[in-house]
Amino acid sequence: MASENPRFGYTRIRDVLGNLGYEIARNTVKRILVERGLEPAPERSKRAPWKTFLRAHWGAIAAADFFSVEVMTWFGLVRYQVFFVMDLKTRRVEIAGVTHDAHGRWMVQVGRNLTDAVDGFLRDRRFLILDRDPLYTAEFRALLRHSGVKIVRLPRRSPNLNAFVERFVLSIRTECLNCFIPLGEGHLRWALAEYLAHYHRERNHQGLGGRLIEPSPATGRKRGRVVGRSRLGGLLRHYEREAA
Known part of the structure; x- marks a missing residue:
């Protein structure tokens, strides 16, 4: 109970247990929690688990x-940055920017687009959960805050706290980008658009119970001939x- 409710103090836990028919002294509650290494309510609430934060605000993060x-490119290999x-x-993804020259002003414009x-x-x-990348400038963060979006900055070297986006990066690399070299920025943008169409409409997601993010009216249909479709020259299939 104390682990699930970080703000419950010794007295409140005693009272809740009383609701359930357990008569127990406040000091007994304190002793049990101390023996199990659980801190008093003020300290526990400061260290509320990351999963608790995610659950509390799940539809708004x-x-x-x-x-x-x-x-x-014509100048050889150039490293592009893709911001998403x-x-x-919902697991919906938007490619917010593609550039080979990311800088503060570019990020501010991206921020304006995202908060339109x-x-x-x-x-x-x-x-909005962000890591400590220096491209998230003070001006970029201020723009988002003024638009009503609170920035949640992760500790350094903590990719496990941003596991959903890390998983997306792994997926787009293994299923798409590691299989070819884009020939120019236009080719890269086209490949990203094709992958996102597949990701949203054609790819089942284990984290969503095996469902599609954007199912079509034909999804689940039991009649009609089964046909295979492909994107990116056969890299992506569904x-x-x-229709009957």
Whole structure:
């Protein structure tokens, strides 16, 4: 009970146990918690588990990150940075920016796009999880805060706390980007768009109970011929039923 409710003090735990028919002294509650290494309520609440925070705000949290891609250009291989944002509840992803020259002003413009009142990806989000990348400048963070998005900055070297975006990066690399070298920025953008279409509409997600993020009206149909479809020259495949 104390672990699940970090703000419950000794007295409140005693009283809740009383509701359940257990008569126990406050000092007994204290002794049991101390023996198990559980701190008093003020200290426990300061150290509320990361999962508790995620559960409490699940429908209002997004997370963002970068990944790099080597692109063949007229000047040889150039490293591009891809900045993306994920809605943790739905797993929807938006590619927010692609550039070979990321800098503070570019990030501010990306922030404006993300918080646009009409169609910004973050317009209904209250929290954005970010790591300590220096590209998240003070100006970028201030812009998001002024738009109503609170920044949650992760400790250094803690990828496990941003596991959902880390998993997306692993997926897009192993299923797509590690299989070819993009020939120019346009080719890279096309490949990213094709992968996102597959990711949202055609790829089942274990974290969503095996469901699609954006199922079509034909999803689950039991009649009609089964046909295979592909993207990116056959790298990405899926199967669906044709209309009867």
